[in-house]
Amino acid sequence: MVRTFFRKMLRYLSSEDDSDDDLDEDVEEHCTCRRRKFVRRNHIQGHERLYHDYFVENPVYPSNLFRRRFRMSRPLFLCILNEVVANEPYFVQRRDNIGRLGLSSMQKITVALRMLAYGVSADFMDEYIHISESAAMESLKKFCETIVSIFSAEYLRAPPVNYTINGHDYTMGYYLADGIYHKWQTFVKTTPSPRGNKNKHFAKAQESARKDVE
Structure with missing residues (x-):
């Protein structure tokens, strides 16, 4: 089921390039072609801001804010980053044809995680991370593919699920989630501002179990 979820995510993502991709200004184009807008991003500045x-050692934002914004602890993020970089060359920082350093692994993985966690658009992090829309989309696709490749055997097993509730038979599992996630059938989210004993009991049980899952 989890693999199916990631495959649906990849199919959902648009593969179209954005109009402000990092292109060489000196490239000549025919007059009949539409010239794509060039945005000179400072990848080094984006990485240094994120890193500091x-x-x-003494970051601007402490560990509690890191966990809130990345939806995981800093050690877990670094563990995932090291595994992803070791298994997918796309996330290794490289230089382009004229010697400029490209995006770092931290930039690519951070934008992928923010898009997954918050459901934001591909260019939402551009001003902070300094990454184009097309690069953000590519990072998200590569990240999902790599995570499935590395961790599916241990953490994404998704064994067959069969259970009955109120006389209804179910053959799919589900994930307990909070309000930031998409409205998909596989996500069971809590009830905001619950009213009545039934809704209050559900919200309390859901939130208690969700903490263990997270």
Whole structure:
């Protein structure tokens, strides 16, 4: 089921390039072609800002804010980053044809996680991370594919699920989630501002179990 979820996510993502991709200004184009807008992003500045905000010994934002914004602890993020970089060359920082350093692994993985956690658009993190829309989309696709490849055998097993509630038979599992996630059938979210004993009991039980899952 989890693999199916990631496959649906990948199919859902648009593969179209954005109009402000990082292109070489010196490239000549025919007059009949539409010239794509060039945005000179400072990838190094974007990486340094991210690194000093969250990953130095005394970061700007402490561990509790890291967990809130990344939906995981800093050690877990670094563990995932190291595994992803070791198994997928796309996330290794490289230089382009004229020697400029490209996006770092932290930038690519951070934008992928923010898009998954918050459901934001591909260019939402551009001003902070300094990443184009097309690069953000590519990072998300590569990240999902790599996570499935590395961790599916241990953490994404998704064994067959069969259970009955109120006389109804179910053959799919589900995930307990909070309000930030998409409205998909596989996500069971809590009731905001519950009224009545039934809704209050459900919200309390859901939130208590969700903490263990997270």
